[in-house]
Amino acid sequence: MNCLVAQSGGPTTAINASLSGVISAALKDQNITNIYGALNGVQGILNENIIELHKTFTNDKSLEQLKHTPAMFLGSCRFKLDKEITSPQYEKIFDTFAKYDIKYFFYIGGNDSMDTVDKLSQFAKEQGVDIKVIGIPKTVDNDLFGTDHTPGFGSAAKYVATSILNIAHDAYIYDMKSVTIVEIMGRNAGWLTAASALARNEYNVSPDLIYLPEVPFDTYHFLNDVKNLISKKNNVIIAVSEGIKDLNGNYVSATATNQPTDGFGHALLSGTGKALEGIVKTALNCKVRSIEFSVLQRSAMHIASKTDLDEAFSLGNKAVEYARENLTGIMLTLNRKSNDPYTIDIDYIPISEVANKEKQIPRHWINEAGNDINDELLAYMKPLIIGESPIKFENGLPHYMNINHLLDKA
Amino acid sequence: MNCLVAQSGGPTTAINASLSGVISAALKDQNITNIYGALNGVQGILNENIIELHKTFTNDKSLEQLKHTPAMFLGSCRFKLDKEITSPQYEKIFDTFAKYDIKYFFYIGGNDSMDTVDKLSQFAKEQGVDIKVIGIPKTVDNDLFGTDHTPGFGSAAKYVATSILNIAHDAYIYDMKSVTIVEIMGRNAGWLTAASALARNEYNVSPDLIYLPEVPFDTYHFLNDVKNLISKKNNVIIAVSEGIKDLNGNYVSATATNQPTDGFGHALLSGTGKALEGIVKTALNCKVRSIEFSVLQRSAMHIASKTDLDEAFSLGNKAVEYARENLTGIMLTLNRKSNDPYTIDIDYIPISEVANKEKQIPRHWINEAGNDINDELLAYMKPLIIGESPIKFENGLPHYMNINHLLDKA
Numbered sequence: 001m002n003c004l005v006a007q008s009g010g011p012t013t014a015i016n017a018s019l020s021g022v023i024s025a026a027l028k029d030q031n032i033t034n035i036y037g038a039l040n041g042v043q044g045i046l047n048e049n050i051i052e053l054h055k056t057f058t059n060d061k062s063l064e065q066l067k068h069t070p071a072m073f074l075g076s077c078r079f080k081l082d083k084e085i086t087s088p089q090y091e092k093i094f095d096t097f098a099k100y101d102i103k104y105f106f107y108i109g110g111n112d113s114m115d116t117v118d119k120l121s122q123f124a125k126e127q128g129v130d131i132k133v134i135g136i137p138k139t140v141d142n143d144l145f146g147t148d149h150t151p152g153f154g155s156a157a158k159y160v161a162t163s164i165l166n167i168a169h170d171a172y173i174y175d176m177k178s179v180t181i182v183e184i185m186g187r188n189a190g191w192l193t194a195a196s197a198l199a200r201n202e203y204n205v206s207p208d209l210i211y212l213p214e215v216p217f218d219t220y221h222f223l224n225d226v227k228n229l230i231s232k233k234n235n236v237i238i239a240v241s242e243g244i245k246d247l248n249g250n251y252v253s254a255t256a257t258n259q260p261t262d263g264f265g266h267a268l269l270s271g272t273g274k275a276l277e278g279i280v281k282t283a284l285n286c287k288v289r290s291i292e293f294s295v296l297q298r299s300a301m302h303i304a305s306k307t308d309l310d311e312a313f314s315l316g317n318k319a320v321e322y323a324r325e326n327l328t329g330i331m332l333t334l335n336r337k338s339n340d341p342y343t344i345d346i347d348y349i350p351i352s353e354v355a356n357k358e359k360q361i362p363r364h365w366i367n368e369a370g371n372d373i374n375d376e377l378l379a380y381m382k383p384l385i386i387g388e389s390p391i392k393f394e395n396g397l398p399h400y401m402n403i404n405h406l407l408d409k410a
Numbered sequence: 411m412n413c414l415v416a417q418s419g420g421p422t423t424a425i426n427a428s429l430s431g432v433i434s435a436a437l438k439d440q441n442i443t444n445i446y447g448a449l450n451g452v453q454g455i456l457n458e459n460i461i462e463l464h465k466t467f468t469n470d471k472s473l474e475q476l477k478h479t480p481a482m483f484l485g486s487c488r489f490k491l492d493k494e495i496t497s498p499q500y501e502k503i504f505d506t507f508a509k510y511d512i513k514y515f516f517y518i519g520g521n522d523s524m525d526t527v528d529k530l531s532q533f534a535k536e537q538g539v540d541i542k543v544i545g546i547p548k549t550v551d552n553d554l555f556g557t558d559h560t561p562g563f564g565s566a567a568k569y570v571a572t573s574i575l576n577i578a579h580d581a582y583i584y585d586m587k588s589v590t591i592v593e594i595m596g597r598n599a600g601w602l603t604a605a606s607a608l609a610r611n612e613y614n615v616s617p618d619l620i621y622l623p624e625v626p627f628d629t630y631h632f633l634n635d636v637k638n639l640i641s642k643k644n645n646v647i648i649a650v651s652e653g654i655k656d657l658n659g660n661y662v663s664a665t666a667t668n669q670p671t672d673g674f675g676h677a678l679l680s681g682t683g684k685a686l687e688g689i690v691k692t693a694l695n696c697k698v699r700s701i702e703f704s705v706l707q708r709s710a711m712h713i714a715s716k717t718d719l720d721e722a723f724s725l726g727n728k729a730v731e732y733a734r735e736n737l738t739g740i741m742l743t744l745n746r747k748s749n750d751p752y753t754i755d756i757d758y759i760p761i762s763e764v765a766n767k768e769k770q771i772p773r774h775w776i777n778e779a780g781n782d783i784n785d786e787l788l789a790y791m792k793p794l795i796i797g798e799s800p801i802k803f804e805n806g807l808p809h810y811m812n813i814n815h816l817l818d819k820a
Contacts, residue, residue: 011580040585071579078584161807166709169481170421172816174488175450198807203814233817291704299576302713305806385806396715396795397571397608404613406582407643 001103002034003323005053008041008079008109008116011071011295012152013304014312015138016401018108019074020067021316022136023057026104029320036100039405041077041109042116045093050100051405062401067313068391069400070301080112081119090123097131104132104323108316110139110150111356114331118355121329132323135331135351136315140298142191145357146349147333151315152298154308154384157195159300160184161385163293164199164239168206171235177286179226180237183273185297187243188213189360192297194373195381196239206237213243214361215370217252222276223283225371230284242272252276302398306387311344318346342383411513412444413733415463418451418489418519418526421481421705422562423714424722425548426811428518429484430477431726432546433467436514439730446510449815451487451519452526455506456499461815472811477723478801479810480711490522491529500533507541514542514733518726520549520560521766524741528765531739542733545741545761546725550708552601555767556759557743561725562708564718564794567605569710570594571795573703574609574649578616581645587696589636590647593683595707597653598623599770602707604783605791606649616647623653624771625780627662632686633693635781640694652682662686712808716797721754728756752793 005022007015019037026035035054038044051074057063066073082089097105107117117135124131137144140156164182171180184193190212197210208229211217229236244252253272273290280288315332322330330348337343365377392399415432417425429447436445445463448454461484467473476483492499507515517527527545534541547554550566574592581590594603600622607620618639621627639646654662663682683700691698725742732740740758747753775787802809 011583040583043585069579070576072583075585076583158806162712163706163710165807165810166480166711167705169479169810169813170705170709172813173417173421173450173482173486175453175485198805201807203812203817289704291706292702294699294701295577295580296573296701296706299580300573301576302572307806382805387806388803393798395608395792396568396717396797397575397611400575400579402613403579403582407613 001031002036002101003032003104004036004038004102005106006038006041006044007072007074008076008107008113009139011298012138012140013070013155013299013301014151014308015108016069016073017067017309017312018136018138018151018316020063021313022106022319023053024063025317025320027054037074040075041079042081043077043079045096048096066401067309068301068389070299073401073403075406081116085119085123094129102131106134106136106319108136108138110144114351115355118351121351132328134319134323136319137331140192141186141189143189143359145359146331146354148336149334149384151308151312153191154305156192156297157198157381158305158385159297159303160192160195161198162303164196164207165204168204168237171237176234177230178235179230179280179286179288181273181276181290182239183242183271183290183292184239186213186241188358190214190241191361193239193241194361194377197373197378198381198385207239208236209238209371210373211240211244211371212361212366213241213245214363215366216247217244218247219279226280230286240272240276244272301391304389305385306389307384309389314346322348339379339383411441412446412511413442413514414446414448414512415516416448416451416454417482417484418486418517418523419549421708422548422550423480423565423709423711424562424718425518426479426483427477427719427722428546428548428561428726430473431723432516432729433463434473435727435730447484450485451489452491453487453489455503458506476811477719478711478799480709483811483813485816491526495529495533504539512541516544516546516729518546518548520554524761525765528761531761542738544729544733546729547741550602551596551599553599553769555769556741556764558746559744559794561718561722563601564715566602566707567608567791568715568795569707569713570602570605571608572713574606574617575614578614578647581647587640588645589640589690589696589698591683591686591700592649593652593681593700593702594649596623596651598768600624600651601771603649603651604771604787607783607788608791608795617649618646619648619781620783621650621654621781622771622776623651623655624773625776626657627654628657629689636690640696650682650686654682711801714799715795716799717794719799724756732758749789749793
């Protein structure tokens, strides 16, 4: 019998580590003959776009390189299966499973992908087909329900904190007033923006202010916060989630972009950082700059967290073990035993309890004013960025897995 | 007798390596008693804002940490000395030199800083004062005249190429058309944008297009280039210098930002990448994203080039030697002997030949169509990004030198 693995949703630096973990364990499993990978998530199953991973990954060196390659080796998709789990779509997928003699299907992804795991495992159950369908979590957003944290978050958090520290060193060199606004990913959950607080140390108090989607954003209070700080110190650095919403629940990024257009009359999609930059520039007479980490925060393998990559790998490994133990319709989880020393267990949760839920930062982990986080949240995040995962360099650049199989298709 | 060192201009990851080199050599020089540092460049001399570096840096460990701290340990300034080199400003500076018994003054900086070195050495000569004034080059822009390349460029180039490679891995995962535009620093010289080409390898052809300030930017040809490529492949990644100018010599970034305003009627300063994003969105029906590396390309110590940091350190070292040899009014230079194996000599050039000049990419290192670079330029850049400089981590974050002395002043 064979197994199939696929990846879905937004990229992280840890999602290939989980893939590496799955392949590593499957290679050692005597009952598994072939290890297949579907390209571009479930779309690859529907289109029978399937590659043979057991031929590509034959040794520890290649698995190690995969573990240290950012984004998705198998490509991704943004694809929701039909709501009605009796549709021909499901039959097509299970026909492919049968054709390739697939008994285990591992899906590495975020919220939408867990919905897919939920539906496919339901279909298998209803049809009485013996296929184990298992979800392995990943997302830089850390917003998956049922797990202490999500693989991919720790590395993104390390990128965010390191970059904020670098930005602080860059900003503090001039003896003049300046405001720097850093926009960080997170539409509804502020975990990654909160990670900016990890940059604080014995000399650096930045970010001076942190605004999260969990707290309604009040421009009046924001400007007061900034004015107050800039009257006392030279450089103010602000971390803000892309997804902050005003008191009426509208995205702040949308507010300021109703008017501007480019030279052709098309709306310019300014981000949240740009919107706040405009607001501060209007109110204060000093240098204002906004910085958007954009996709780099989820793809910067060169500053990945070793803890994160190792955990992601372990989850992949354990997923094969759970399938062998006849578990199905589950998502693997990380359970924290203690912060210091940091200890975790790998466990699982029925997928129906996970799918389509979103985990936000609890309000009591945010300060009362809603412009900073507290020490409890800091203690929660600290262990997740520990350790540097050595990547191989060639000619001065990271030496990643060749992804030609994704490029040939166009 | 004592020496004084200061830093000026925009930050790089290598400018503290040169400072470390100066201090390291000065500590070993039996004729030098105290090593002073002026805070915020010449402004620190004018304001007598001076710290004792021989007390902070007493061992190799601290010098090693300084070498791996981004931006300026001594702070920076954007300050042009009076044109008339007889002004009281100069007397004030030389009074400070006399007061602190300064015989060597080392200034680490870019074009403007070399102008300061030029003027101060002229003043010393005219006044018959025995003070050696020596310039040590740095700039991520690589636009200093008289040196094969400039410390700071190699590390920024490594950041740019690594980030483009990460962005490629991030973009290629989706089986859909997308255009990614990456804006890279360089107002008049495109060296750093050209470094994006280093990201190409056996599977990655991106960036697919490169636009430099050295070639007038023609929107019509640009759109044709993009349309042509996107008809043949899924993901097009474009590297563009912030400083590209249209056929009339106007900044492209300015063109598209004449119209848009924020919610308060204030002009939004869109960058060049945003401007091109608007143009492509208007013309093509596909996903378009622009990314700006912003200050991260000059401060990302965690992906610095070992070659670059080592050269910067060596220049600092050699500067002390040149001062001891009674040289003054010079800037240190790097002379390349060969590309492969990469060998360089350290030399110097009279400062008058350097000041206020700008080195652009020669036209014959850019392809005829003006949308890419050629192999000669690639061969020139390749050795500069070689080697990873191990930085110390603490609690998962880079452990830099404490810069409290810069923060206390506000």
